[in-house]
Amino acid sequence: MNKAIVAFYIKLYFIEGTLIKNMKLKILEIGFLIFITTVSYGQWQQCSGTEALNMQSLLTKGNYNFAGGQTGAYLSTNSGASYYLSNSGNDAVGPTRGFASDNNYIYTCTSQGVFRSANNGATWISKNTGLTNLLTSGIIKVGSYLFVVGPTGVSKSNNQGESWSTAGLSATDVRCIAAIQDTLFVGTNGLGIYKSIDFGINWIPINNGLTSTNFRAIESKGNILFSGGQIGTGVFRSTDFGASWTLLSGGLSSGSYRGFASNGQLIIAGSFGGGVFYSTDNGNNWTAINAGLTDLTIFDLELNSTHIVAATNTQGVFRFSLSSLNLSTGIQKSLNENDIAFYPNPFNNSVTVEINLISNKQVSLLIYNSIGQLVETTLNNLELPAGTYKHKLDFSSLPSGFYTAVLKTNKEVVTKKMMYLK
Numbered sequence: 001m002n003k004a005i006v007a008f009y010i011k012l013y014f015i016e017g018t019l020i021k022n023m024k025l026k027i028l029e030i031g032f033l034i035f036i037t038t039v040s041y042g043q044w045q046q047c048s049g050t051e052a053l054n055m056q057s058l059l060t061k062g063n064y065n066f067a068g069g070q071t072g073a074y075l076s077t078n079s080g081a082s083y084y085l086s087n088s089g090n091d092a093v094g095p096t097r098g099f100a101s102d103n104n105y106i107y108t109c110t111s112q113g114v115f116r117s118a119n120n121g122a123t124w125i126s127k128n129t130g131l132t133n134l135l136t137s138g139i140i141k142v143g144s145y146l147f148v149v150g151p152t153g154v155s156k157s158n159n160q161g162e163s164w165s166t167a168g169l170s171a172t173d174v175r176c177i178a179a180i181q182d183t184l185f186v187g188t189n190g191l192g193i194y195k196s197i198d199f200g201i202n203w204i205p206i207n208n209g210l211t212s213t214n215f216r217a218i219e220s221k222g223n224i225l226f227s228g229g230q231i232g233t234g235v236f237r238s239t240d241f242g243a244s245w246t247l248l249s250g251g252l253s254s255g256s257y258r259g260f261a262s263n264g265q266l267i268i269a270g271s272f273g274g275g276v277f278y279s280t281d282n283g284n285n286w287t288a289i290n291a292g293l294t295d296l297t298i299f300d301l302e303l304n305s306t307h308i309v310a311a312t313n314t315q316g317v318f319r320f321s322l323s324s325l326n327l328s329t330g331i332q333k334s335l336n337e338n339d340i341a342f343y344p345n346p347f348n349n350s351v352t353v354e355i356n357l358i359s360n361k362q363v364s365l366l367i368y369n370s371i372g373q374l375v376e377t378t379l380n381n382l383e384l385p386a387g388t389y390k391h392k393l394d395f396s397s398l399p400s401g402f403y404t405a406v407l408k409t410n411k412e413v414v415t416k417k418m419m420y421l422k
Contacts, residue, residue, distance in 0.1 A: 042324025050316030068096025167200030187215025222338025228257025270298025
């Protein structure tokens with residue numbers, strides 16, 4: 001019997017006083033025991049194959065779950081229940097610190113630069129031509145570019161990592177990177193957060209409201225940004241593309257935060273020493289979920305279709321069943337405008353559509369011109385699993401102008417505008 005129930009039991013006993021007979025006490029005891037045995041709390045499970053390992057990065061792509069750390073890259077094909085080393089050709093000297101993906105490849109950023117896999121991690125090839133520093137700390141795919149960050153700023157590639165060029169902040173130690181559509185955001189060691197709206201040609205500081213100068217993690221959830229500050233601060237949120245920031249509380253402990261994950265339902269934050277917290281209202285209120293987690297220092301988080309996955313400092317990878325969170329109550333499960341994005345926007349000739357689904361859905365994507373004529377039907381009643389789906393649209397045969405995309409399921413409709421400039 002836990003402490004709260006024991007206290008409640010004792011309180012009831014003294015309130016009833018001598019009126020409580022032995023039989024009544026027995027009935028009360030039985031009632032409490034039944035209550036205790038029917039309450040089920042979610043618990044983290046150790047992912048086999050990662051025990052006692054340092055893990056720093058995670059990626060889910062369809063049925064493939066990647067984890068990276070001090071001993072390289074690992075792969076799971078059973079929703080994270082077990083992992084095996086999948087590091088052939090990847091960095092075998094230092095840690096694998098980040099992952100990214102596109103339609104053709106998986107990428108890692110490591111202590112020895114960037115590596116690329118065309119076979120879901122079975123083998124890796126070094127892709128470092130043009131990188132001025134091989135020590136890297138974050139990687140992301142945005143539009144037609146790959147971006148990688150490290151102690152000498154930002155580098156980008158427009159040919160899937162075949163070659164790299166500098167993309168600003170060359171004198172800055174950059175630790176993390178995120179994007180909202182084609183706007184880039186980076187967190188630095190000592191200089192706060194910067195933003196670029198031109199793919200790294202220019203960067204501007206966006207530190208209004210921040211009380212931290214060091215940032216190890218940054219996450220975009222739709223048009224909302226979350227960033228993890230240094231020790232003594234916590235998680236900051238921006239709802240205006242970084243123009244202003246607010247330090248969050250609502251059950252979230254103070255500390256340094258190193259990892260985030262999000263989908264349409266959740267934002268999840270991992271702290272240095274405080275474990276994992278989740279929010280279902282975009283960060284207004286948070287709940288700790290640490291039962292079974294044997295290392296409370298979290299370096300990264302990820303979501304697959306069934307679990308939250310956590311990379312820890314010394315105890316490997318853990319997973320937590322999403323079904324334990326009872327997300328069916330108070331959570332918006334329908335589509336919203338943040339579940340579909342186009343980049344670049346405006347665009348020339350072709351545009352990539354990104355669709356984020358929190359559950360399996362049958363979807364159609366319809367494109368209308370500015371006078372309401374249907375010009376394209378794609379993904380026609382296609383069954384898609386939960387996760388992120390990307391599709392390229394070719395507009396080269398269409399005139400310039402505004403177009404409206406309509407994403408439909410059997411019960412939901414979301415629309416979004418885009419601009420085609422020849």
